[in-house]
Amino acid sequence: MLIEGKNQVIEAIKNDVTINKIVIDKNYMTRKDDVISLAKKQKLKIEFLAKKIMDTMSVTGHHQGYIAETVDFQYCSLEDILTHAKTKEELPFVVLLDGIEDPHNLGAIIRTCECAGVDGIVIPKVRACQVNETVVRTSAGAISNMRIARVTNLKEAITYFKEQNLWIYACEVGGENIYKQNLTGAVGIVIGSEGKGVKPSLKAHCDGIVTLPLKGSVNSLNASVASGICIYEILRQREH
DSSP states (O other): OESSHHHHHHHHHTTTEEEEEEEEGGTTTSOHHHHHHHHTTTTEEEEEEEEHHHHHOOOOSSTTTEEEEHHHOOOOOOOHHHHHHHHTTTOOOOEEHHHHHHHHHHHHHHHHHHHHTTTTTEEESSSSSSOOOOHHHTTGGGGGGEEEEEEEEEHHHHHHHTTTTOEEEEEEEEEEGGGSOOOOOOEEEEEEBBBTTTHHHHHSSSSSSEEEOOOOOOOOHHHHHHHHHHHHHHHHHHOO
């Protein structure tokens, strides 16, 4: 997998992502450069190439003169997510994504989760976007600090978290106003796909449904926007 863009490559190096090689625009060879300094410090292989060659390598088209060739993204386990919460001595906070297909939405959600201190994200293995170059790019480097578990069955993941004393809520229409729901404990929020929302079978398996109040004539929000509002409402409650 390729990680493209200066900030993204820097975050990958700092977080010990396994990097096979870093490709840098040859015009940057003689200038003071953070990526080159970090790469040399970590004894990483550096290759300088012409920009037009890098353009042919790029998947996103926004490499900025920096491309890191890495192993495929390393997913974690559900247990890893809760272990991370214990190291922070905080109650767990997880986000489960039900069928997010747009890589830009997934990348934006990852970025929000990392900024808000979410312990981990859970995505399904099928009928959903997986971590790819566009997701990495859109996350603006946040993915290097985020634990993501990939599961066969989201319902089983919800069951596991409930057994570990988390309260799991679906963010959907027809539920309790999110601003009136107590979300201060160990909690997980399920965000649905862009078109269909959270599956009925998953909603039935959750402890409750929380709803974002809509005052306009449009009756839905973009998945990444909705998740951002939910995540930061939970963060607000946890800090008060």
